[in-house]
Amino acid sequence: MADDVLAAGLGRNLVATLAPAELPLFDQTWQALGRNPGRRGRRREEPLGFGLPEASEVLVTAVASGVVTSVLQDLGKDFGSWSVRMLARIRRRPPAVPDPLPPLPAARLRQIRQTAFRKARKLGMPEAQAEALADALISDLATRGAGSRAEAGGS
Amino acid sequence: MTAGPPPAAEVTAGEADAPRSAGRALPSGTFAAFVLLIGVALAAAAGFHPALFDLVSVQGNGNSAGYERCIQAEFPPSGHTVTPAQMARACAGTQGTQDLRAGILLCFGTMILLTAIQYAAGPAWRIRRRRLRPVDQAMYPELAGELERLREQALGDGHVEFLIDIVNPAVDGLAFGRRKRPYVVLSRGMVALFGADRAAFRAIVLHELAHVRNRDLGVTAVTLALWRSFVIVVMVPGSIAALVGILVGHPPGEFGQQIPFVSGAAMAWLYAAQLAGLGALAWLTRYTVLRSRELAADARALSWQPDPGPLRELFEVPARRRSLIGRLRRLRRRTHPHLRVRRAALTEPDLLLRQDFGFGLVLGTCFSLDLDPAVSATAQLRTNPLYWPVTPFVLVLTAVLWLAMFRAASLPGSSGGVRARLGLAAGLPLGALLAPSFATDHALAPYPVSVQLTSLLLLALAGWLLGMWTQWVVGTARRTPPGTARRGWAIVLSALLVAGVATLLVRPVYELRTWVFIASLTHYPALANPVELVAASGQLVLDTYPLTYGYWLPACLALLLAAPLLVGLLARRDDARPGQAPVPRRSRAAAFWTAIGWAVVAAWLAEAAASTLNAALFGPAGSPFADLMNWSAGVGAAVAAAVAALAPSAPVLKSILAALACGVVYLALARTWFPGIVSLRWSDWMFSLTQVLEAALLAALLTTGLTTAFRARRKPAGEP
Numbered sequence: 001m002a003d004d005v006l007a008a009g010l011g012r013n014l015v016a017t018l019a020p021a022e023l024p025l026f027d028q029t030w031q032a033l034g035r036n037p038g039r040r041g042r043r044r045e046e047p048l049g050f051g052l053p054e055a056s057e058v059l060v061t062a063v064a065s066g067v068v069t070s071v072l073q074d075l076g077k078d079f080g081s082w083s084v085r086m087l088a089r090i091r092r093r094p095p096a097v098p099d100p101l102p103p104l105p106a107a108r109l110r111q112i113r114q115t116a117f118r119k120a121r122k123l124g125m126p127e128a129q130a131e132a133l134a135d136a137l138i139s140d141l142a143t144r145g146a147g148s149r150a151e152a153g154g155s
Numbered sequence: 156m157t158a159g160p161p162p163a164a165e166v167t168a169g170e171a172d173a174p175r176s177a178g179r180a181l182p183s184g185t186f187a188a189f190v191l192l193i194g195v196a197l198a199a200a201a202g203f204h205p206a207l208f209d210l211v212s213v214q215g216n217g218n219s220a221g222y223e224r225c226i227q228a229e230f231p232p233s234g235h236t237v238t239p240a241q242m243a244r245a246c247a248g249t250q251g252t253q254d255l256r257a258g259i260l261l262c263f264g265t266m267i268l269l270t271a272i273q274y275a276a277g278p279a280w281r282i283r284r285r286r287l288r289p290v291d292q293a294m295y296p297e298l299a300g301e302l303e304r305l306r307e308q309a310l311g312d313g314h315v316e317f318l319i320d321i322v323n324p325a326v327d328g329l330a331f332g333r334r335k336r337p338y339v340v341l342s343r344g345m346v347a348l349f350g351a352d353r354a355a356f357r358a359i360v361l362h363e364l365a366h367v368r369n370r371d372l373g374v375t376a377v378t379l380a381l382w383r384s385f386v387i388v389v390m391v392p393g394s395i396a397a398l399v400g401i402l403v404g405h406p407p408g409e410f411g412q413q414i415p416f417v418s419g420a421a422m423a424w425l426y427a428a429q430l431a432g433l434g435a436l437a438w439l440t441r442y443t444v445l446r447s448r449e450l451a452a453d454a455r456a457l458s459w460q461p462d463p464g465p466l467r468e469l470f471e472v473p474a475r476r477r478s479l480i481g482r483l484r485r486l487r488r489r490t491h492p493h494l495r496v497r498r499a500a501l502t503e504p505d506l507l508l509r510q511d512f513g514f515g516l517v518l519g520t521c522f523s524l525d526l527d528p529a530v531s532a533t534a535q536l537r538t539n540p541l542y543w544p545v546t547p548f549v550l551v552l553t554a555v556l557w558l559a560m561f562r563a564a565s566l567p568g569s570s571g572g573v574r575a576r577l578g579l580a581a582g583l584p585l586g587a588l589l590a591p592s593f594a595t596d597h598a599l600a601p602y603p604v605s606v607q608l609t610s611l612l613l614l615a616l617a618g619w620l621l622g623m624w625t626q627w628v629v630g631t632a633r634r635t636p637p638g639t640a641r642r643g644w645a646i647v648l649s650a651l652l653v654a655g656v657a658t659l660l661v662r663p664v665y666e667l668r669t670w671v672f673i674a675s676l677t678h679y680p681a682l683a684n685p686v687e688l689v690a691a692s693g694q695l696v697l698d699t700y701p702l703t704y705g706y707w708l709p710a711c712l713a714l715l716l717a718a719p720l721l722v723g724l725l726a727r728r729d730d731a732r733p734g735q736a737p738v739p740r741r742s743r744a745a746a747f748w749t750a751i752g753w754a755v756v757a758a759w760l761a762e763a764a765a766s767t768l769n770a771a772l773f774g775p776a777g778s779p780f781a782d783l784m785n786w787s788a789g790v791g792a793a794v795a796a797a798v799a800a801l802a803p804s805a806p807v808l809k810s811i812l813a814a815l816a817c818g819v820v821y822l823a824l825a826r827t828w829f830p831g832i833v834s835l836r837w838s839d840w841m842f843s844l845t846q847v848l849e850a851a852l853l854a855a856l857l858t859t860g861l862t863t864a865f866r867a868r869r870k871p872a873g874e875p
Contacts (some may be wrong), residue, residue, distance in 0.1 A: 050328045
């Protein structure tokens with residue numbers, strides 16, 4: 001549950017940065033994406049549909065959902081035992097990630113940025129927008145890490 | 156100013172709404188294509204069902220060697236007439252005791268069950284998978300109000316539930332569900348479009364409501380479910396078996412035991428090619444169903460919102476550039492006509508009503524595939540054949556053909572007729588090539604490629620003639636004054652006529668291939684030329700059918716000659732024809748001598764062809780019977796050609812009637828004056844009369860075709 005909250009928080013911040021127009025329907029959209037994040041950013045021709053050619057527009061919320069899930073899966077490797085990770089893989093859910101996140105080293109953040117960028121491109125996002133999304137995500141993760149460090153220092 | 160074609164909306168209103176309001180709704184063209192798809196799936200499953208299903212069948216013994224010995228012992232290459240029934244009787248049991256009927260029925264059952272499950276569970280599964288939710292009236296009050304207005308406009312009291320697909324950013328709509336529980340899905344992009352362009356929004360929603368109104372949901376759901384079932388049950392196992400067959404150099408399934416004459420990698424490749432062709436055919440049929448649904452929905456939407464502007468604007472979206480693989484992938488999933496076609500269909504009703512080459516091709520292929528389990532050589536020689544309802548299949552297919560031609564006949568001119576005929580002409584041989592028995596027939600008796608090609612060309616000719624005949628009958632019926640009882644009678648009569656002719660002639664036409672197969676297998680008759688071999692086999696069929704079915708020849712004559720006359724009489728307009736100008740004496744003399752010329756040429760050609768064929772079938776010239784047959788052909792052809800050249804109207808009909816009369820007189824005189832042939836049996840005299848009619852029909856058709864072509868060429872430009 002904590003992961004869901006973390007993922008939704010990260011996703012909301014991304015959408016607020018990149019496509020604020022999608023924010024009013026963010027909760028409904030995030031919920032509708034469910035366990036298949038990212039796959040629904042584009043559509044395909046269906047029988048008895050209207051049949052316009054596949055449009056190039058991409059739903060940023062769907063891409064953000066896919067990217068956040070990938071990144072959390074990637075981050076999950078750093079936390080928990082191998083059995084927990086295996087169970088998460090079987091359940092097709094990202095493994096548990098502590099919230100708030102511990103501070104991440106710069107090299108790891110760069111890796112995560114790469115993962116986010118690749119996933120965003122794979123989901124059909126234009127290159128410039130994918131760069132912006134990856135930057136925004138890293139910035140968010142770094143801020144959260146710094147916040148948790150400050151919290152730890154304060155306590 | 157010339158009047159252009161009526162917009163598609165008017166045609167839809169005229170073609171669909173008027174009959175519906177009268178309570179006599181004709182099934183749509185899509186429904187026809189849907190029937191074809193079911194036919195393709197069943198016929199293909201009968202032949203290509205996976206061997207797994209045959210585990211429940213009686214396996215018995217293939218015993219191909221026994222069959223081979225029987226063929227060689229019973230039918231030595233000395234040459235005598237052998238019918239399929241004789242061959243089946245003689246070699247029954249030598250093929251073993253295999254009984255695959257249970258396996259075929261199990262395959263059908265599996266396909267039907269899978270289709271039913273998908274149909275029943277499909278809507279709920281789609282709603283769950285795509286997380287669709289009803290349009291929230293509290294969240295979108297204005298949108299919900301507009302949707303309610305559109306529903307009332309399109310469906311009246313009809314119910315439909317609007318759902319929203321919140322994760323689809325594109326402008327899109329979708330209709331799905333069942334007849335009692337229809338749904339229309341609006342994408343997230345549609346919600347944005349509602350605020351930005353209300354007319355475009357309405358056009359899209361009305362298009363989806365048109366699908367509901369046109370009762371597309373059930374047909375489409377079953378089409379797609381059947382397609383998936385066909386792929387799962389037949390195509391996937393078949394493809395794996397074909398691949399394995401190619402790798403090991405042996406055809407899959409039981410073929411190895413059933414092939415006495417040939418085997419090997421070539422058969423495996425043939426099996427794979429047939430399977431690929433069947434897949435392409437099933438895809439084309441599915442696409443035909445979906446394509447016509449979309450065009451009909453656009454036309455229906457236009458009848459509610461007559462301005463085509465918003466739809467046209469939507470269809471002018473530039474297509475994305477794709478790689479070759481992307482284009483192929485899109486082609487595989489394609490469900491809608493090209494936007495260019497949809498744009499054109501907004502103003503050209505031809506595109507909506509015309510049955511094009513693809514439809515004719517699918518229909519023709521279905522004819523051959525659907526009849527294959529009953530009329531092929533393999534089917535006729537099988538010891539435990541599955542009962543295959545040929546007549547119902549033929550009736551359904553001819554109803555589809557008649558319906559397509561009837562709709563196309565409402566268009567000015569003969570738009571699409573030639574294309575549909577070409578499609579039929581290509582479809583019949585294609586279906587014969589794709590039919591499972593093509594491989595097994597070839598395996599039972601590998602007859603030469605030239606003979607196969609000739610028999611396939613014969614099928615193509617039959618397809619062309621069937622299309623032409625149907626078009627003519629329907630066109631004649633359609634000329635009756637609309638809204639009168641005569642029109643109703645003419646329409647009913649034309650439908651019965653097409654069905655009757657097809658029922659009588661389809662079986663002999665297809666069985667001809669079996670006769671060719673037997674003639675080649677038994678080296679009889681000893682004709683090297685494939686055209687002569689096929690013609691001799693055709694002659695045998697024509698001679699045998701009236702003997703087996705006494706009503707066959709009179710029924711064919713009545714349907715081909717008398718019934719069209721009746722339809723023509725019903726279609727005759729009340730206003731009298733303008734009187735023809737008197738023909739000058741010099742022209743009459745020229746026409747007379749031209750007719751004599753036609754008669755001489757026709758008599759010579761018919762006599763030459765008949766003597767070649769009859770020499771092979773009944774012995775060399777000189778015997779009384781062979782001479783009588785040859786002269787009969789000459790007399791029939793001469794009279795028919797002369798009459799066809801002189802007749803100002805209905806030349807074929809008049810030629811046949813004149814040849815029939817002259818033939819009867821000729822045979823009566825021959826029986827009286829030539830004592831050498833009096834000893835012939837009555838059946839021989841009937842054979843001769845058949846020969847008169849055959850030669851007359853061919854000569855009349857040729858003469859009419861050639862004289863029409865000459866007249867058209869000589870006619871000055873601008874003359875109607």
